[in-house]
Amino acid sequence: MPNIELLEKSMPVAPIKIAALAGCQDLAKEVDKKLVKFRKELVTHNQIGITPQGYSEKTFLVDCECPRFGTGEGKGYIKESVRGVDLFIMVDITNYSLTYKVCGHVNHMSPDNHYQDLKRIISAATGKAHRINVIMPFLYEGRQHKRSKRESLDCALALRELSDMGVSNIITFDAHDPRVQNAIPLKGFDNFFPTYQFLKALLRSVPDFKPDNDHLMIISPDEGAMSRAVYFSNILGVDMGMFYKRRDYSTIVNGKNPIVAHEFLGDSVNGKDVIIIDDMISSGESMLDVAKQIKERHANRVFVCTTYGLFTDGLAKFDEYYEKGYLDKVITTNLNYRDPELLTRPYYVEANMSKYLASIMDIINHDVSVEKVRSSNTKIIDLMNKVRNN
Template sequence: MTRKLGIIALESAQNAGNKIDSILSEWRGGEHFLIPAQCPRFGTGEAKGIVKESVRDRDLYILVDVCNSSITYKMDGQLNRMSPDDHFQDLKRVIAACNGKAGRITVIMPFLYESRQHRRVLRESLDCAVMLRELENMGVHEIITFDAHDPRMQSAIPLSGFENVSPALQFTQSLLTEYEDLKIDSEHMMFISPDEGAMDRVVFMASIFGVNIGMFYKRRDYSTIVNGMNPIIAHDFCGESVEGKDCIVIDDMISSGGSMIDVAQQLKARGAKRVLVFATFGLFTNGFEKFDKAYEEGLFDRLFTTNLIHQKPELKEKEWYCSVDVNRYVAAIIDRMNKGESMTELIRPAKRIKEMLDLYKSSGENK
């Protein structure tokens, strides 16, 4: 049964919200669903949430990009860039402004806030779990995220909806569109995990493609702590020879990028033909200089990330970069949930990827 739909896109996700609304409008006969909302700030930097239309009894979807650092606000007359903490507070303000009137609230948070602080070592906070409990206590019915750093975090809210969506289909589409000469078999292709945490993603993709996997594990200095973490000493490789093969490295995010470039360098040193990188979220917290240099040195051939979070304008101009558009996918998720239909094929799109690969292989054989 289709419920009356409403979409609120916070300022951090305004561009994506407009595109998703246009897609849904195209599918649903021209009707638009965006509800205007904002979080104006006082001179102290404090804020309030305002929803400018009624949300009573609506099936409400709130979009937020906690990684959008391009947005600024004034505090004591000085410009501050919005941090993930600021974006999360604004999300709670908008939920609070709905005053419990919405029929159901779903938060679409592609990059799960504090997902990297997901486990406790010694005396540490469990920020991701606390965040999820806060949203649950505020009446959020379901949380939609993409490629969560550790999907086991959903255990913090076992009685609430939590969907961890894989963008594997969109990465496959982009890869097959970008390259027409791929040989998809174990003699010519491998999927590579840059660390132990990415193994589930790699095993899923490799199983569908029908190729083998390799894995790097991070050797750390556990006697030292730098910036709250044990520094990485080296990346050691486990797996068969990569010589002459296209190696596809998969991870959930690129932060500074140092580990990914080290992995690419080692693969090239082992004789890999091409190194292609899939990362759901491209943060590039230290800029692009090291990636430009690594590309010039031939360490990798193409880097794919989604547009689920804010993309820095200069990134889109890079010769080595390929943007993976996921807006139609998010629109399909909203459409299907609003109609009360199954989400299984969207969350784990193994069947559609397999069909795409079969078509790609048959078209190559017919050339």
């Protein structure tokens, strides 16, 4: 069990419970299994023999739902007591596979619908739970994080609203811009990165992967992903390059300025494996263009690592580029909903985050520093040493 010595020296804030909204239940069940295992190991390891009430259970999941009326209106319903518990509410706002009926018409759940359901469950628990924590891997409206013209600031408004509703901590992964936490300076906002899980998934799926400067290079597909690429390259000790997007600022298409070209800055990638790292694949247009240009510069293999695989325009273009040899692996986490078709693709690799998420929840429930789980430097260095020694 991770961090066992740190946890056995501290006491939990309150009994832990997990309320998983529809669309996030598969991930929640995996996290629950890991957390149950962690708690059993800690109880076994504990020599004192003092175990707080509700500390080790067969499951920590709470039965809850958000049923809807024929008009599309809904309500939050928690089917068991949450009084005095440390409640973790899990929500995946990107799960469009769920549907509901409005006057007989079928609607797919949008991020707005999921966010509204989140507030309903918070409302059902407020005043009863000891503390409320929200686990929202893909941050609601995270891409609308700054105002450039006469625009709304949706992410900041949502964070303020959750804070006003009594949420103590918001846990997210790879926020598009973590500075949005400035909207709630007196509340907990923890942003985690799946760097270690990316490397583990890559090493398992590519047996001859060589993480050294002679065989590997890290690429940032745009300016926004620079910090991720810099960290990745520094921890592995390899070179880094970047693309920047040249846009046409005279027009707006689908709410954004269209990209005219991707320009590359960096050393030669000739003969090297390349990791392109970013926070998400939305339509995938930019990522595919970067992968193609890297291949045209005679890179060996191209691996794409992104926290969220949304694939809003489908998989056909990725299938085409894989068949043409422009990309070799696409690695995303299981933090958001993925089309079942994606899981069958030969180029797709999952970076499982359930163990990491369970460890984060365990640490927060014990009210100790999350830096122990936030920083993956030691684990990555140990993993790289094992690979290089072998």
